[in-house]
Structures are given as C-alpha cells and as structure tokens.
Amino acid sequence: MSTRLKEKEERILQALECLAQESAKDIPIVVEGKKDVEALRELAIEGKIIEAKTGGKSMLDVISEVEECGAQEVILLLDFDRRGREWTKSLRQYLEKMQIKANVVFWKKLRGIVGREVKDVEGLASYMETLKRKIYNS
Numbered sequence: 001m002s003t004r005l006k007e008k009e010e011r012i013l014q015a016l017e018c019l020a021q022e023s024a025k026d027i028p029i030v031v032e033g034k035k036d037v038e039a040l041r042e043l044a045i046e047g048k049i050i051e052a053k054t055g056g057k058s059m060l061d062v063i064s065e066v067e068e069c070g071a072q073e074v075i076l077l078l079d080f081d082r083r084g085r086e087w088t089k090s091l092r093q094y095l096e097k098m099q100i101k102a103n104v105v106f107w108k109k110l111r112g113i114v115g116r117e118v119k120d121v122e123g124l125a126s127y128m129e130t131l132k133r134k135i136y137n138s
Helices: 003-024 034-042 059-069 082-097 105-114 123-137
Strands: 029-031 049-051 073-076 101-103
Touching (some): 003 073, 003 105, 029 034, 034 049, 034 123, 049 059, 059 082, 073 105, 082 101, 105 123
Parallel strands (some): 029 049, 029 073
C-alpha cells in the first residue's frame, strides 16, 4: 500500500469532514453547477449549496441568493481552473464589501492537495474512488 497516496486520501477526507461540519452549521457553499452539487452530496456534504453558474446566473444573482440566505459567512468552492480562480476572487470581493465572510480555506486546502490532478469540484468524488483503488491495489 502506498503511504503517499494513503496520506493524500486522509488529508482530503479530513478537509471534506471539516467542510461537512461547517455546512451542517447552516453555512452555505457556493459551487459552479449541478454536477458539483451531486459530487458534494456523494461525498456526504449536506446543507445549503448554491449553484453559481447554472441557468445563466450572473455574479449579482449569486450574491443576492447568498444575501437571501441571511448567512454571515459563505464557503466558496468553485473549480480549481483559471476561470474558477477568477470567479472565486470576484465573488470574495463582492461578498466582503457586503460584510459577508467569504471562506476560501477549503478551496485553497483541496486545491493544494489535489494540485493539477483535479480541475473541478465535480471531479473530487471520482478522484477519491480512483485514489482508493490505487491504494488498495498496490
């Protein structure tokens, strides 16, 4: 069994468990689309998840949806590619101007662990399956 892969799996699981705990505290999570929501549900993340890029939503639509939740904090978990980074940066700036804390800790942590191996949130669930197979078949 590869200890490096096992450590990586444990770090991702730990981050996801913390994310699940935060989500359970009624802190909404902002993702890009439906498949991201499905992947998070598959990874046992419950709670409110807001889709940022479905149905032609604009940045302002997303911000008003966050505002409607009445949340003081929101977790930004957009994709790890260039466009995801740009959206994360812009959303964070808008939300902070409105006195809503934009939590990017999980985004940074997961991006740091998976590096270039996963480009989007929807890929996390299948990545975890692949990682498990590699660990237990080695």
